[in-house]
Amino acid sequence: MEKDKNILIIGGGIAGLATAYYLKKGLQKGAGSCRITLIEKGSRLGGNIITERLDGFLIEGGPDCFLSEKPWALALCRELGIEEELLPTKKPSGTTYVYSDGRLHPLPEGIILMVPTKVLPLIRDSLISWRGKLRMAMEPFIPKRKETADESLAEFVRRRLGEEVLQKIAQPLVAGIHAGDPETMSVRASFPKFVEMEEKYGSLVRGMLHRMKAMRSMAKKKDGKRLTMFVALKSGMQLLVDTLTDRIKGDVTILKDTAVNRIEKEDHHYTVETEGGESLRAHALVVATPAWVAAELLEALDEELSGLLKSIPYVSTATVSLGYERDRLSHPMDGFGFVVPEKEGRTIMAATWTSSKWEGRAPEGKALIRCFVGGAKRGELVQLEDVELIRLVKKDLSDIMGIEEEPLFVRIYRWHRAMPQYTIGHIERVETIERLCASYSGLYLTGSAYHGIGISDTVREAESTAEKVIATLLG
Ligand SMILES: Cc1cc2nc3c(=O)[nH]c(=O)nc-3n(C[C@H](O)[C@H](O)[C@H](O)COP(=O)(O)OP(=O)(O)OC[C@H]3O[C@@H](n4cnc5c(N)ncnc54)[C@H](O)[C@@H]3O)c2cc1C
Known part of the structure; x- marks a missing residue:
């Protein structure tokens, strides 16, 4: 590979930082060498991830943990040598309460997300009415949906578990994770496992029981201790950002307080203009900002692509x-x-x-x-x-x-x-975005807007983006 190829990454959140890290790693492995520059609008790196210490308290401003079931963030922590920092929850599974009719009701034991897996706790439960419980109990007998078109999460839950579960369990849990509205969220894009369970087992209850077996052999720490469903970092999520920054330092030029406001393509390279009037050239360009920012940056390049990016709410x-x-x-x-x-x-x-x-x-x-x-x-x-x-x-x-x-x-x-928000049609929308993007050699989009909203999904996407960049530059 030529030595003078420039790779620009726009956005210094976890997506941009992890892409820079995997690029550096891939290029060091003998895939060639390039100049990598990461451009961040703000004065700090990490995007939504920020940890603050105050009088002995540790406060997470944004994300406070990741899901151990999705292994990519864990794998990155291990690779970065911060495995000892992985912090399981105090109890393997703590009760979550639901505020309803003026008091807190424990979510019955055995309810995973919104799917019941145990009978007794459900019978004793005070949150769901008897009518609602009977409706829940019918779930294994509800036939599979025949249509394959996307469906809202609300419709899906209503159909399989009933209105009461939607209102009292699914809606608030989803608000707590995605800050989303189940009436507009795509079940396929937001909860693909649920759709898979219905397709494979004909029932969420049966599917969840199978999944629980698999979860028992859940990600284990090197010392054999089982990790809990949610995993944090002892020193806070900021440690992941700081460690990544440390690892790329020296190999990646980091420009903070530098906002990009326009991207243009000229023959075999991209020109990136910053708010300060600077102009940077890139042979490969990774846009790791929120989709609505990417839409603004790419407007002059491709209106259709920009319009689709804007349509991700x-x-x-x-x-x-x-x-x-x-x-x-x-x-x-x-x-x-x-x-x-x-x-x-x-x-x-x-x-x-x-x-x-x-x-x-x-x-x-x-x-x-x-x-x-x-x-x-x-x-x-x-x-x-x-x-x-x-x-x-x-x-x-x-x-x-x-x-x-x-x-x-x-x-x-x-x-x-x-x-x-992964609203109905999200998967098709992202497919079109990626098809349009692929028509521009050397242009990549990455981040939580496309294939998973959590940190772990974002890390997986960053690794795959880095692989694609290297493959293109080598090709
Ligand atoms: C309150 C909250 C709680 C969350 N909790 C969890 C959780 O517990 N677990 C979990 O897994 N996930 C959680 N998430 C989601 C998680 O934060 C995201 O998956 C992840 O941080 C997304 O990273 P990103 O790099 O794609 O985006 P961002 O973090 O948004 O980073 C984008 C970066 O681009 C920069 N940028 C924007 N415009 C420009 C420009 N014009 N030029 C240059 N740079 C620009 C921004 O300043 C920012 O640094 C939470 C999110 C929020 C908001």
């Missing part, structure tokens, strides 16, 4: 973390936290009892609660002034958990248009 969310003296809270906080169905009309859509869920998040004798607000239905909350947002969150914590105590501190992180 994004929602805004905020996390509000509150620290307390533990003995001033009467609530037992005996679980991972709670979710709130939309019909309850609350500000908080989900809350994590962070100090109950993870070791080392609050000093001895203190408690940390992190609330999640905004999303597809209440995005306007993210715009509220701090004082008003805090007032509403405190009111909910008082009504839901009986907390009247003043917090030791409150930390708010606002995430504007940060969470992509």
Whole structure:
């Protein structure tokens, strides 16, 4: 490979950083050498990932963990030598509560996402009515859907498990993960495993029981200890960002405080213009920004591609973390936290009892609660002034958990248009985007907008993007 090829990566979130890392690794393995430059608009790297330490508390502003079932983030941590930092939850599976009709109900044991796998806990459960339980119990006998066209998550859950499960379990759980609206979300793109289970086993219950067997042999740590479903990092998610940055330093030029505002193609290279008026040349260009930013950058190059990228909706969310003296809270906080169905009309859509869920998040004798607000239905909350947002969150914590105590501190992180929504038709939309993109040799899109919204999916995509870049440059 020629030595003077330039690879530009736009965006210094986990997608851009991981792409840079895998590129560096691939090129070092003898695939050739190139100049790699990563351009980040902000003054810090990591995008949505940010960890803050405050008076002995460890606060995650954005993501606080990843799913161990999706192995790519774990594999990256191991490769980076931070395996010892992997932090399982305090308990392998903690109770999640659902706020309904004025009180918190434990989600019955054995309900995985929204699928029941145990009979007894369901019979004893106080959240779902008898009618709703009977409807749930019919799930294995509901015939498979014949049509193959995409379906909304809401329709899917209604069809298989009934309206009550949709309203009281699926909707709030999905809001807590995707900040999304099940009525518009694509079940195929957001929960492909559910569609697979229906297709393969004819039932979610049967499919989930099979899956649980497989999960028992779940990712194990080198010392043989089993990892829990959710895994964090002892020093916070920022460690992943910092370690990646450290590893690429020296081989990758990192330009911070540099916003790209236009991309153009000229013969065999791309020209990238920055807000500061600088012009950079690239033989390969990786756009690792949110899709709506990619749409703006690529508008002059390809209107159709830009239009499709723009049609991937994004929602805004905020996390509000509150620290307390533990003995001033009467609530037992005996679980991972709670979710709130939309019909309850609350500000908080989900809350994590962070100090109950993870070791080392609050000093001895203190408690940390992190609330999640905004999303597809209440995005306007993210715009509220701090004082008003805090007032509403405190009111909910008082009504839901009986907390009247003043917090030791409150930390708010606002995430504007940060969470992509995989709405009906997402898979086909992304296929067209990728087909159009492939017609521009050396142009790549990567990040959470396309094939999975979580950190682990984003890492997998970054690795595959790096492989494609290397293959093109070598070809
Ligand atoms: C509140 C919240 C909680 C979450 N919780 C979890 C969780 O617990 N577990 C999990 O797995 N995932 C979680 N996620 C999702 C996870 O954060 C994403 O999967 C991941 O961080 C996406 O990374 P990215 O690099 O694709 O995008 P981003 O992090 O958005 O990075 C994009 C980068 O591009 C930069 N950029 C934008 N425009 C330009 C420009 N014009 N020029 C140059 N640079 C530009 C931005 O500044 C940013 O740094 C959460 C997300 C949010 C918002």
